[in-house]
Amino acid sequence: MFDGREFLGVAxxxxxxVAAGGTDHEALYRTAxxxxxxxxxxxxxxxxxxxxxxxxxxxxxxxVFLTHQQLRRxxxxxxxxxxxxxxxxxxxMREHADYHSWKPSVGGAGGPPTCLCSTWxxxxxxxxxxxxxxxxxxxxxxxx
Numbered sequence: 001m002f003d004g005r006e007f008l009g010v011a012x013x014x015x016x017x018v019a020a021g022g023t024d025h026e027a028l029y030r031t032a033x034x035x036x037x038x039x040x041x042x043x044x045x046x047x048x049x050x051x052x053x054x055x056x057x058x059x060x061x062x063x064v065f066l067t068h069q070q071l072r073r074x075x076x077x078x079x080x081x082x083x084x085x086x087x088x089x090x091x092x093m094r095e096h097a098d099y100h101s102w103k104p105s106v107g108g109a110g111g112p113p114t115c116l117c118s119t120w121x122x123x124x125x126x127x128x129x130x131x132x133x134x135x136x137x138x139x140x141x142x143x144x
Contacts, residue, residue, distance in 0.1 A: 004042025005139070011035040011132050017125055029124035030097035036128075036135035037094035040087065041071065047142050048074040079141045086138040089119045093131045096120040 014032035017025060045054060049066060058064040068091065076084045096117040121127055 001046070002042065004039045004046070007035040007039035007042070008132065008135060011039065011128070011135070015125070015128055015132065017128075026124040029128040032128040033093050033097035033131040036131040037090050040090060040135050040138050041068070043139055043142070044075060044087075045071055048078050083138060083141040086134050086141070090131060090134045090138065092117050092119045093127060093134070097127070097131075 011032040014028045014035065017028050045066060048071070053066060055063060055065050072084060072087055072091075075087045096119070100117065100120070119130070121130075
């Protein structure tokens with residue numbers, strides 16, 4: 001079975017941040033944020049949930065998978081206090097990296113959309129480094 005921790009290695013590699021042509025590339029940093037989140041998603045799912053609960057057939061034969069919100073509830077119930085804050089921060093960073101193409105701002109006429117992500121800063125590399133640190137901290141919360 002795939003070990004989600006391997007995504008942390010991918011995130012570290014992406015933090016090198018140099019794309020083809022030798023240019024600093026924001027897409028690599030954003031991808032590192034996503035890999036940090038999904039490392040935690042895979043590891044936490046394996047640690048906190050019976051594999052039988054990862055996927056099942058629902059009404060009408062529709063496939064139903066463990067959601068991010070359901071995993072969040074397991075983090076609340078099964079990990080130390082504060083773990084869910086790490087999970088939430090990491091999830092917010094991943095959502096920003098994947099869905100927001102603009103930099104944080106306070107909004108304004110003619111400017112980019114307002115970003116409500118409190119965990120996202122203007123420096124793409126710093127965001128990726130922060131996500132990796134949060135992911136590593138979150139994984140230390142698992143029982144040994």
